[in-house]
Amino acid sequence: MQFKSKVLDNGLKIVGETTSSSLSAAVGFFVKTGSRDESAENSGVSHFLEHMVFKGTENMSALEVNAAFDRTGAQFNAFTSEENTVFFAGVLPEFLEDVTAIWADLMRPSLRTDDFDMEKNVILEEIAMYEDMPQFDVVDKAKELHFSGHPCGNSILGTSESIKNLKAEQMLEYFRRRYSPSNITVCCCGNFNWDKFAAQIEKLCGHWEKVDTKRETTFTEGTAQTKTYTKKNLSREHICMVSPGVSAQDERHYAMNLLSLIIGDEKGSRFYWQLVDTAIAEIASMHFEDMDGVGAVYSYFQCSPENSEKTIQTAKKVLEDVRDQGITEEELDKAKHKALSALTLKNELPMGRLISVAFDSVYLDKYIPTKEQIEKIRAVSVEDVNSAARLFDMVNCSQAVLTPEK
Numbered sequence: 001m002q003f004k005s006k007v008l009d010n011g012l013k014i015v016g017e018t019t020s021s022s023l024s025a026a027v028g029f030f031v032k033t034g035s036r037d038e039s040a041e042n043s044g045v046s047h048f049l050e051h052m053v054f055k056g057t058e059n060m061s062a063l064e065v066n067a068a069f070d071r072t073g074a075q076f077n078a079f080t081s082e083e084n085t086v087f088f089a090g091v092l093p094e095f096l097e098d099v100t101a102i103w104a105d106l107m108r109p110s111l112r113t114d115d116f117d118m119e120k121n122v123i124l125e126e127i128a129m130y131e132d133m134p135q136f137d138v139v140d141k142a143k144e145l146h147f148s149g150h151p152c153g154n155s156i157l158g159t160s161e162s163i164k165n166l167k168a169e170q171m172l173e174y175f176r177r178r179y180s181p182s183n184i185t186v187c188c189c190g191n192f193n194w195d196k197f198a199a200q201i202e203k204l205c206g207h208w209e210k211v212d213t214k215r216e217t218t219f220t221e222g223t224a225q226t227k228t229y230t231k232k233n234l235s236r237e238h239i240c241m242v243s244p245g246v247s248a249q250d251e252r253h254y255a256m257n258l259l260s261l262i263i264g265d266e267k268g269s270r271f272y273w274q275l276v277d278t279a280i281a282e283i284a285s286m287h288f289e290d291m292d293g294v295g296a297v298y299s300y301f302q303c304s305p306e307n308s309e310k311t312i313q314t315a316k317k318v319l320e321d322v323r324d325q326g327i328t329e330e331e332l333d334k335a336k337h338k339a340l341s342a343l344t345l346k347n348e349l350p351m352g353r354l355i356s357v358a359f360d361s362v363y364l365d366k367y368i369p370t371k372e373q374i375e376k377i378r379a380v381s382v383e384d385v386n387s388a389a390r391l392f393d394m395v396n397c398s399q400a401v402l403t404p405e406k
Contacts, residue, residue: 004016028103030187134236239399286299
């Protein structure tokens with residue numbers, strides 16, 4: 001594997017990892033913008049804009065966009081998070097140039113008013129769909145409660161009200177600010193020619209106008225508030241607890257990720273044995289999310305309404321035990337094996353490496369080879385994990401409960 005990088009005069013960053021033995025290539029445009037960069041007035045615009053990109057450009061209609069991708073056989077998609085909007089594709093090497101040209105064209109979409117009005121209905125349907133999924137709804141509510149007053153609490157989808165009130169002019173203004181070339185990283189991994197790829201990107205994107213943009217990256221430990229919400233047609237209780245975590249720029253994120261596996265992996269974790277195996281809850285999980293300047297640890301539980309309080313108290317007892325007594329060497333070894341298996345299996349494919357290489361560049365402005373990532377995980381000690389468990393108060397956390405309406 002060889003890493004290459006280049007920054008164009010307009011600030012666009014190009015990074016790549018070439019692997020001649022790969023049988024495919026993956027390319028993506030990583031725009032450093034998401035729900036945390038929005039205001040109450042344009043809440044949900046990042047995700048809405050992701051949809052609008054596929055509506056076409058001055059050169060291609062929406063139908064022609066899909067036809068162009070179909071001709072290459074590319075596996076393509078996009079997603080929006082609190083912090084990033086990502087457009088990516090995996091493709092045979094002989095079609096990389098074509099797919100790259102499609103994405104570059106789409107990064108300057110036409111944003112037609114007719115398309116905007118039509119797609120608004122699609123977004124409203126998507127919001128309604130997720131509101132009907134309590135496991136997602138409770139996490140969104142817990143995030144908003146935990147990050148109250150902090151931009152990371154913004155909803156990725158927005159609300160029905162914010163989307164209905166959103167104007168096409170607001171989206172155009174947001175696009176102009178946030179899709180500046182200085183806020184975009186283009187990444188390619190796998191079997192490709194770096195010089196040819198970099199030259200193509202410069203030719204297609206080098207004329208894009210640079211606009212100054214910034215992001216608030218303040219840290220917060222959260223509100224530690226508790227709130228219960230009722231909802232019709234529920235038969236189960238859904239609980240989400242959120243506690244603070246370290247940022248993506250903090251080396252302790254390796255230890256905190258292993259801690260989340262020890263406490264809340266789907267199989268063999270402390271939550272599993274104390275809650276799922278004992279039939280107190282059907283689901284008990286934890287995951288750690290490290291972000292730009294801040295982090296959070298999410299714990300999710302699904303149980304009967306009768307077991308709600310028992311689930312919460314048992315979960316908090318698990319957190320207290322980890323905090324006060326620490327973890328064992330055996331637990332750490334198991335967590336490392338899980339983390340290393342997931343990492344290596346993902347990174348065997350150019351598509352997996354694409355996300356890692358790009359996000360290391362976006363968040364850290366550096367390149368971390370797979371081998372170095374493996375070494376960093378292996379180097380984490382029991383004391384490192386125990387320190388991570390005591391770094392923040394995971395017991396007195398923010399908590400949202402979604403309960404059936406009586």
